[in-house]
Amino acid sequence: MQAYLGIDVGSVSTNLIIQDQAGEIIASLYLRTMGRPVETIQAGLEQIAQALPEQIQICGVGTTGSGRYLAGVMVGADVIKNEITAHAVASSHFIPEVQTILEIGGQDSKIIILRDGIVTDFAMNTVCAAGTGSFLDQQASRLGIPITEFGCLALKSTNPVRIAGRCTVFAESDMIHKQQMGHPVPDIINGLCEALVRNYLNNIGKGKEILAPVAFQGGVAANAGIKAAFERSLGIEIIVPSHYDVMGAIGAAMLAKEELVGTQQTTGFKGFSIAGLTYHTKSFDCQGCANNCEIAQIFEEDRVIGRWGARCSRWDILQEG
Amino acid sequence: MNKVTFPHMGESFRAFKMLLNDMGNEVILPPRPTLNTINLGVQYAPEFACFPLKILMGTYLEAIQKGANILVTTGGVGPCRAGLYAELHKKILHDLGHPIEMIVFEPPRLYPLNFIRNVYKLNHAKLSIKAIIERIKKGWRKLQALDNAEKLTHIIRPRELKKGTTTQKYKQVLEWIDDANTFNDIIEAETVALEELHKIPQEPDRLVVKVGIVGEIYVLLEPTANLEIEETLGNLGVEVERSMFLTGWARDNTWKETVEGMTVKDAALPYLPELIGGHGRDSIGNTVLYAKRKFDGIIQLAPFTCIPEIVARTILPAVSKDYDIPVLTFFLDEQTGKAGMNTRLEAFVDLMKRKKLKNNTKPQYGHPPGHLFN
Numbered sequence: 157m158q159a160y161l162g163i164d165v166g167s168v169s170t171n172l173i174i175q176d177q178a179g180e181i182i183a184s185l186y187l188r189t190m191g192r193p194v195e196t197i198q199a200g201l202e203q204i205a206q207a208l209p210e211q212i213q214i215c216g217v218g219t220t221g222s223g224r225y226l227a228g229v230m231v232g233a234d235v236i237k238n239e240i241t242a243h244a245v246a247s248s249h250f251i252p253e254v255q256t257i258l259e260i261g262g263q264d265s266k267i268i269i270l271r272d273g274i275v276t277d278f279a280m281n282t283v284c285a286a287g288t289g290s291f292l293d294q295q296a297s298r299l300g301i302p303i304t305e306f307g308c309l310a311l312k313s314t315n316p317v318r319i320a321g322r323c324t325v326f327a328e329s330d331m332i333h334k335q336q337m338g339h340p341v342p343d344i345i346n347g348l349c350e351a352l353v354r355n356y357l358n359n360i361g362k363g364k365e366i367l368a369p370v371a372f373q374g375g376v377a378a379n380a381g382i383k384a385a386f387e388r389s390l391g392i393e394i395i396v397p398s399h400y401d402v403m404g405a406i407g408a409a410m411l412a413k414e415e416l417v418g419t420q421q422t423t424g425f426k427g428f429s430i431a432g433l434t435y436h437t438k439s440f441d442c443q444g445c446a447n448n449c450e451i452a453q454i455f456e457e458d459r460v461i462g463r464w465g466a467r468c469s470r471w472d473i474l475q476e477g
Numbered sequence: 478m479n480k481v482t483f484p485h486m487g488e489s490f491r492a493f494k495m496l497l498n499d500m501g502n503e504v505i506l507p508p509r510p511t512l513n514t515i516n517l518g519v520q521y522a523p524e525f526a527c528f529p530l531k532i533l534m535g536t537y538l539e540a541i542q543k544g545a546n547i548l549v550t551t552g553g554v555g556p557c558r559a560g561l562y563a564e565l566h567k568k569i570l571h572d573l574g575h576p577i578e579m580i581v582f583e584p585p586r587l588y589p590l591n592f593i594r595n596v597y598k599l600n601h602a603k604l605s606i607k608a609i610i611e612r613i614k615k616g617w618r619k620l621q622a623l624d625n626a627e628k629l630t631h632i633i634r635p636r637e638l639k640k641g642t643t644t645q646k647y648k649q650v651l652e653w654i655d656d657a658n659t660f661n662d663i664i665e666a667e668t669v670a671l672e673e674l675h676k677i678p679q680e681p682d683r684l685v686v687k688v689g690i691v692g693e694i695y696v697l698l699e700p701t702a703n704l705e706i707e708e709t710l711g712n713l714g715v716e717v718e719r720s721m722f723l724t725g726w727a728r729d730n731t732w733k734e735t736v737e738g739m740t741v742k743d744a745a746l747p748y749l750p751e752l753i754g755g756h757g758r759d760s761i762g763n764t765v766l767y768a769k770r771k772f773d774g775i776i777q778l779a780p781f782t783c784i785p786e787i788v789a790r791t792i793l794p795a796v797s798k799d800y801d802i803p804v805l806t807f808f809l810d811e812q813t814g815k816a817g818m819n820t821r822l823e824a825f826v827d828l829m830k831r832k833k834l835k836n837n838t839k840p841q842y843g844h845p846p847g848h849l850f851n
Contacts, residue, residue, distance in 0.1 A: 240824035275828045363794045446511035
């Protein structure tokens, strides 16, 4: 049976999925990147290969996320796509009439506006990562609560507490202030959820027309407290798709399929065996001009397979050979 | 000996160098801004000043290190603070112990005496008035030649068969225009340059989307300030048209190509009836004109903290909605990262291409994306 592989390498998580021709998800994997994308990608490939039925043949690969180029050259991706397109494509597959996508990941958050199945507008957080998954992670561990239970605790709140949400530093001081005043933890967590939602809608959502159906995806969509805060604030029911945490990877797989069907080409996938190869990165300062770009080179065994960091095309790699 | 320098804006230095040389000045070429320029500028400029002030600060300091002692720049009228930057630069440079002279050109129509006095100061060759006018005309012609060559690269780059050919060829033809020093040589160099660019092998059937670039003049004209956005877009298969050139070439065309023969000011009128300084009103007017000319999208470029562009930015969503044209804004400064910009540009290009494919009755290649999954 033929299937497509999608890989989303984000700041916090690395996700892999396998999708069959009909669009069904055969296998999916959500791993923590832990600052080691190369090892995580290799471990992910190994694990997902074991979970697959024998007769599955990968006929296309797509990568996305901030580590998409790295993942792309490692596995031989057919498509290397930005997260916005990937999320939009995946979301309209599961919810064809979706008009708004709220996506909150580890380090970035975005809003995507669609009309008639086509992206018409989008925005990503620019100057600040306040209100993204990393901050929630950090607060959960400070309070000694597993992140998986964090959101549900917010739902137990009975008394709203207002937390300053513009900046994570202020939010944390404010949370500590409220905690020292004796407010119970569920109220504080609920206040934090509301602050993050307020921040999101005022910054990323500014000037955007948020119409139903609204999909909420990305790792933070697991947080029931945030979902409830969005619903209260927007007065619209929020849909969390069943594969909310791996939507980027699903989008990448779908885009790979689209590309290969469109161009009639065969996949450049190097196979799951690359999990056993060694990869390392070396960098040097280019002396070509006064920009002194720091060029990173990634090696597969002893061969350079990718270079980045240059402001010009001097160090571009020819795809052949 | 007087050694003259001036701000670096794209390739325009080639024309200014020739003009100042003709008038008998030794020219210290402003170095192409690099990371070092920006670091130097940021170190000596107020933090909340806008990006052009910082880059120019760095440029001046680098040119002074190379021996420049006269800086020629422009002033400005209206509410934008850039009009004061020449004075501010002068004060900072004097405080740093560089006894430079600053020659500031104000708009000649409003300040004719200032113009004549400044020209006199720079006229070391003691040219006659007639000769000066002729040299200015020649310099202007060179600017036009440079703009025309650049404009053509914006059309060819998204269609080139082999990535990077246009950029490479462009670098070569710039030198030809640079070497031409008489009026006739400039015209000949321009003709050959355009011919050579036209010879670049292209793929005619490729799906190319058209983007209009609007915003503040310095970040529009200096590729270092906008992280080479035009080249990046060209490589993503986008034909760009910039709303501003030093010679105003594109703007004249824009007027002619719209059915109503509208000016930028007329086009902006329903949204912004006032001059708000800088190029805020132009950003809105040009967006309207590009939309009328059926462009696929607009990118607004602005220096971080630029008030006129912030005002324009808050009005553009209304224009975007009225004309059904997507608008993407970038506020640029020394903190702007190229990776984040590329992600947004890629997404923006996908958005435009998918919209275009959906609207096209006959698909341009293969299967129209999206139909597989709907």
